[in-house]
Amino acid sequence: MIEVDRVGRSFTVGRGRARRTVHAVRDLSFTVGAGEFVGYLGPNGAGKSTTIKMLTGILAPTSGRVRVAGLDPTRRRTALARRIGVVFGQRTTLWWDLPLKDSFELIRHLYKVDRADFHRRLDELADLLDLGGFLHTPVRQLSLGQRMRGDVTAALLHEPAVLILDEPTIGLDVVSKVAMRAFLRRLNAEHGTTVLLTTHDLGDIEKLCRRVMLIDHGRLGFDGTVDDLRATAPGRESLEEVVAHLYTA
Numbered sequence: 001m002i003e004v005d006r007v008g009r010s011f012t013v014g015r016g017r018a019r020r021t022v023h024a025v026r027d028l029s030f031t032v033g034a035g036e037f038v039g040y041l042g043p044n045g046a047g048k049s050t051t052i053k054m055l056t057g058i059l060a061p062t063s064g065r066v067r068v069a070g071l072d073p074t075r076r077r078t079a080l081a082r083r084i085g086v087v088f089g090q091r092t093t094l095w096w097d098l099p100l101k102d103s104f105e106l107i108r109h110l111y112k113v114d115r116a117d118f119h120r121r122l123d124e125l126a127d128l129l130d131l132g133g134f135l136h137t138p139v140r141q142l143s144l145g146q147r148m149r150g151d152v153t154a155a156l157l158h159e160p161a162v163l164i165l166d167e168p169t170i171g172l173d174v175v176s177k178v179a180m181r182a183f184l185r186r187l188n189a190e191h192g193t194t195v196l197l198t199t200h201d202l203g204d205i206e207k208l209c210r211r212v213m214l215i216d217h218g219r220l221g222f223d224g225t226v227d228d229l230r231a232t233a234p235g236r237e238s239l240e241e242v243v244a245h246l247y248t249a
């Protein structure tokens with residue numbers, strides 16, 4: 001579903017003598033198969049967002065090859081948008097002044113989702129994510145937890161095969177976090193949706209991911225199961241300590 005083959009992405013920053021090249025991602029290779037639920041970890045500035053931007057066609061790689069659902073994201077961005085869902089926890093894709101339901105209607109038009117399929121899917125998502133109480137509320141009046149549930153719904157209305165989540169539990173209280181995790185686990189188990197999840201919350205990783213990839217300084221530093229990850233630092237009690245050890249190694 002996701003193929004990343006020797007991918008690099010650099011940026012030129014600064015001017016004149018201060019001009020330099022930042023290698024955000026270097027020689028990165030991995031594949032994610034259909035139905036996998038993979039966590040993508042890394043310290044601040046490691047290259048996670050840059051990777052996600054390349055997977056979704058927002059940024060072109062400087063070198064290497066990316067394929068998502070069989071498509072080149074930068075060349076086939078519109079076709080890809082119909083196959084993938086993306087949630088950026090730190091910002092919304094919803095229309096700020098419109099009631100949530102109207103944002104969903106606009107998305108239905110943009111993605112050309114059949115009306116009956118749309119209503120079936122929205123009913124299912126509204127039920128699972130408990131949207132009933134605020135479907136008619138303007139997005140700007142929603143709490144963060146409500147807005148996040150709205151964004152996740154928006155990303156799934158067209159039933160994408162791949163869901164890419166960039167910090168989907170950031171800022172959520174424990175109740176909302178538990179509910180979001182339960183929903184994502186079910187989505188993956190019942191619909192077979194492939195999920196790539198970026199997070200700084202290791203609870204997300206422990207509760208959801210069978211596989212974890214860790215990126216640091218733009219390179220893949222670890223790729224394995226959560227148990228394999230723990231085994232990299234025996235004797236450390238929490239996953240936080242294990243990961244902190246890897247980040248500073």
Ligand SMILES: Nc1ncnc2c1ncn2[C@@H]1O[C@H](COP(=O)(O)OP(=O)(O)OP(=O)(O)O)[C@@H](O)[C@H]1O
Nearest residue numbers: 011013022024042043044045046047048049050051
């Ligand atoms: N548009 C850009 N121009 C210049 N440098 C950039 C740009 N985007 C990212 N970078 C640099 O690339 C590196 C990787 O950034 P990226 O945003 O991918 O990290 P990240 O792992 O998502 O970090 P965080 O966890 O803090 O969100 C950083 O050094 C960052 O400053």
